[in-house]
Amino acid sequence: MDAIFQNLTIGLQTAMLPINILWVFIGGLLGTVIGMLPGLGPATGVAILIPITYGMNPATALITMCAVYYGAMFGGSRASIMINTPGDSSAIVSCFDGYPMTKNGQAGPALAISAIASFIGGTIGMVFLVFLTQPVASVALKFGPAEMFSLMIFALTATVTLSEGSLLKGFISMGIGFMLATIGIDGQSGVIRYTFGIEDLQDGIDFLVVMIGLYAVAEVFKNYRDINTEYKVDAKTIGKVWVSWADFKKCLMPMLRSSPLGFVVGVLPGMGGTIATFMSYAMEKSLSKHPEKFGKGAIEGLAAPEAANNACSCGAMVPLLTLGIPGSGTTAVMLGALMMLGVRPGPILFQQHPEIAWGVIASMIAGNIILLIINLPLAIPLVQLLRIPQRIMLPLILGMGYMGTYFLNYSSFDFILVSLFALGGYLLMKLDIPLPPLVLALILGGMTEQAFRNAMVIANSNLLFFLEKPISLTLLVLACFSIVYSLRKRRKITEIHP
Amino acid sequence: MTKNAAAGFFALVLGAAYLIASFRLPEVTAGDEIGPKLFPIIIGVIVMLSGGALALSERRSQQQSPEAKKDLFSFRFIEERDTWVRIALTMICGIVYGLVLDWLGYVIATIIFMFFAASFINVRRHLENAIIAVSFSIVSFGAFAVLLKLSLPRGLLGFLPF
Structure with a gap:
């Protein structure tokens, strides 16, 4: 207990520096704006805002990226509530009751409760995060190559089995990610692999180039089909952005129940905000005395998933910070950005740079308060941004994407790669191949192969080595279990809907 | 061809090409005994197996319900x-x-x-x-x-x- 407070004190010293508070504000505001724009989610937000962290020290950069991340979580529901268009899949549930509330003339209370629920979810998630990081990090310190390999296999399988779409397509996506990860000089043997004689590929493909291609430029391509969409947002009908005491009381228990649920879902690899929000909505509907009101503008049907979503984003920070393993596309992009700045999240970060690791955690406390302030009084001016038509917004996103690419390596070859990955990402989306397994395999690919080979050196090439270590065995059993579970679940679905 | 079959064939071809390229990598065991080939070969096999299974399962379900054939997949190069x-x-x-x-x-x-x-x-x-x-x-x-x-x-x- 004392150790936690000691760590938090170290963290607060970093987090409360004026420069860091300023960046939490800027990052949170930009994240809110991008999260709010229809069709653009947190992953896109983080991907195109990476350039703003250049030249920052690692702690400030990490704090800013996190602020963008949960800012996007706050903002994500704005578009759902006002125009029934979710920014990303974790904001779909917010449409269910958020948009009916707007149609019933309750846009103000809807915007207010979603900000308040996000704040409560984020704060509860924070408390769990503070208590969970140290134990997880100290266990992870004892991991050898075998455990690391099995952990990454578990994280990858979980992402495959839990991503939307077919299991086989998930494995295909993961395989493509691994293939891309093996391009370049092999660190252990010096062999040049799969570069087709192109010198620019010898150092491998920059992870962030792929991310900008997939999450920024390909998203723009996806929106090319409906560029003439314009959304009508009438600020006069929003009214006061505030909730009555009666409404707040109605939402209090749902928010308090959904936050721990969201947090747990967030910690598990592969389970992102989408699953957390759907689970909390289903839970509240089944617990409610008036389930028939859900979908028609029930305020607790908006509050619960919002709280779950933000608690989930705190939960997702646990594996990212303590193990260095991201559990979703967005956290993978954050990991890529950090690695570029020379910060390698993981248990060693907590030992060697507690001021960075705990500084980030402490900054989230400040961030949550700042975002509540941004999203309550500034709600009405911010939703005006939804009126910017797609045909103006898309070129700007495109410009940010290409500009960010240039900053990565100052190489014109990256422009070719970004364009190709954008096209590739668009084609994969057309084939319904999910992108998160690809992204995770790409960022973990090098480490997975290295852990595999290091373990094989220790074990004299005996594959059973992975099963002899208890932690490694447990993780592999969990990985198999998630595949079996997903197959059974899918069979059940096809039995019901043949 | 349905969307799943298209994705399956795509994975088959990609996996095969990657596997061929992997087998042609030089055998080096200087750093470690496994060398730079084994891991990519496993990946290539996984992608080919997944793609093959996807294409096959699609054929089987089509034989069971022929009306699904109407659901053809294309990238809509002309319509869009x-x-x-x-x-x-x-x-x-x-x-x-x-x-x-x-x-x-x-x-x-x-x-x-x-x-x-x-x-x-x-x-x-x-x-x-x-x-x-x-x-x-x-x-x-x-x-x-x-x-x-x-x-x-x-x-x-x-x-x-x-």
């Missing part, structure tokens, strides 16, 4: 021609932007790139697009090169003091 043309033009524009950036300098190259990129989306509103292009270029240059002090190529505008 506008989208594909826009994508192609954007890609070309992006690649050319990268090639001329160092020579023209950030500000000019970005204005040109943004003007064209915006014109593909915001058709025939030239003034609007010019405003987007110029303001994006100057604001981003000011933010990154002047405020954050990142080095950006000055190119033809190298004589300017900031």
Whole structure:
């Protein structure tokens, strides 16, 4: 207990520096704006805002990226509530009751409760995060190559089995990610692999180039089909952005129940905000005395998933910070950005740079308060941004994407790669191949192969080595279990809907 | 071909090509005994197996319910021609932007790139697009090169003091 407070004190010293508070504000505001724009989610937000962290020290950069991340979580529901268009899949549930509330003339209370629920979810998630990081990090310190390999296999399988779409397509996506990860000089043997004689590929493909291609430029391509969409947002009908005491009381228990649920879902690899929000909505509907009101503008049907979503984003920070393993596309992009700045999240970060690791955690406390302030009084001016038509917004996103690419390596070859990955990402989306397994395999690919080979050196090439270590065995059993579970679940679905 | 079958065949071909390339890698066991080949071979096999299974399961379900055959997959190159043309033009524009950036300098190259990129989306509103292009270029240059002090190529505008 004392150790936690000691760590938090170290963290607060970093987090409360004026420069860091300023960046939490800027990052949170930009994240809110991008999260709010229809069709653009947190992953896109983080991907195109990476350039703003250049030249920052690692702690400030990490704090800013996190602020963008949960800012996007706050903002994500704005578009759902006002125009029934979710920014990303974790904001779909917010449409269910958020948009009916707007149609019933309750846009103000809807915007207010979603900000308040996000704040409560984020704060509860924070408390769990503070208590969970140290134990997880100290266990992870004892991991050898075998455990690391099995952990990454578990994280990858979980992402495959839990991503939307077919299991086989998930494995295909993961395989493509691994293939891309093996391009370049092999660190252990010096062999040049799969570069087709192109010198620019010898150092491998920059992870962030792929991310900008997939999450920024390909998203723009996806929106090319409906560029003439314009959304009508009438600020006069929003009214006061505030909730009555009666409404707040109605939402209090749902928010308090959904936050721990969201947090747990967030910690598990592969389970992102989408699953957390759907689970909390289903839970509240089944617990409610008036389930028939859900979908028609029930305020607790908006509050619960919002709280779950933000608690989930705190939960997702646990594996990212303590193990260095991201559990979703967005956290993978954050990991890529950090690695570029020379910060390698993981248990060693907590030992060697507690001021960075705990500084980030402490900054989230400040961030949550700042975002509540941004999203309550500034709600009405911010939703005006939804009126910017797609045909103006898309070129700007495109410009940010290409500009960010240039900053990565100052190489014109990256422009070719970004364009190709954008096209590739668009084609994969057309084939319904999910992108998160690809992204995770790409960022973990090098480490997975290295852990595999290091373990094989220790074990004299005996594959059973992975099963002899208890932690490694447990993780592999969990990985198999998630595949079996997903197959059974899918069979059940096809039995019901043949 | 349905969407799943298309994805399955795509994975089969990709996995096969990758596997062939993997087998042709040199055998080096200097660093470790496993060498640089085994891991990629496993990946290639996983992708081929998944693709094959996907294509096969699709055939089986089609035999069971022939009406599913109507659900054919295509990339809709003809129906959505506008989208594909826009994508192609954007890609070309992006690649050319990268090639001329160092020579023209950030500000000019970005204005040109943004003007064209915006014109593909915001058709025939030239003034609007010019405003987007110029303001994006100057604001981003000011933010990154002047405020954050990142080095950006000055190119033809190298004589300017900031």
